[in-house]
Amino acid sequence: MNWTRDTWTDELYGQLLEDLVSKADEDYRLFNSKLIPTEDTSLGVRIPVLRKMAVEIAKGNGAAFLDIPKGNCHEEILLEGFVLGRYRCGYDEFIRRTNSFCHRLTNWANCDSVCASLKQVERYREAFFQNIPLYLQAEAEIVRRFGIILMMNYYLQDGYIDQVLERIDAIRDDRYYVSMAQAWLFATAWAKYRDKTCDCMRKSQLPDVTINRAIQKMRESNRVSKEDKEMVLRWKR
Structure with missing residues (x-):
């Protein structure tokens, strides 16, 4: 039908x-x-x-x-x-x-x-980016994840990456589906903007569980070098 x-x-x-x-x-x-x-x-x-x-x-x-x-x-x-x-x-x-x-x-x-x-989102990329904090600041766990996954899908690119990493690093929420989304974004960003993501993670004050999940995601990724996988393992908290 x-x-x-x-x-x-x-x-x-x-x-x-x-x-x-x-x-x-x-x-x-x-x-x-x-x-x-x-x-x-x-x-x-x-x-x-x-x-x-x-x-x-x-x-x-x-x-x-x-x-x-x-x-x-x-x-x-x-x-x-x-x-x-x-x-x-x-x-x-x-x-x-x-x-x-x-x-x-x-x-x-x-x-x-x-x-x-x-x-x-691609059609209205610049304007929509200003709306994403509405999701990141929501109380609902899945709405926060929604904002993070949207940034991962559409904003890991020049002109946005610095703000994306800043926004992710500002989220203090160890609930599983938020924390895992942050970890996934870090692992994906590392493959595209290795140095910027490395600097952000090394300085990050995010909950230990989030950083450890990001390390796990990176070690599972085929787009992260063997050397980097060994390096981030030393950051485990």
Whole structure:
């Protein structure tokens, strides 16, 4: 079934949910249940299926779809985020919708998948960068992670790297999904801006657990040299 529509109603959205259920894979659902928090409801629909549906929806009236009230099922959140990433709109609407949507994220999996899909960030890169502190200062763990993963995906480049490292180093939060996102960003930044990231980590006053996780991520990376992996191991706290 093709989901390109000019309008969206609650009844039509109900039909879409039925279609999602029909596309569910029980083995995949069980696999997902081991990776994401058990309190999150998951149908077991694979990411490529959801992305294909999002493309169809965005070709129609994407705004009407985004405005329809939705549940908190893992796949519903992913689909909404994928449509938001595809939906073409002005910056003011994009930022309004993104700032609202990020509070619907419930786990690292839908957070990271949606971050990778928000390609309009590239279109509004400079303006959007000024909005990211809103996420980094949020109380919700996953919203903070959202801000970190967005910076990792879209701002590890000239003109932004210094501010990105400064922002990451200022976050004092040892909650697992925030701390691991910081560690992942450090390991990714090291591969692109080795000297700047090295200097930041050596001077950092971040919690020991975050620095140790960053070291672990770097030692697991194929983009960090053997010599650097040995060096950072000596920084373990």
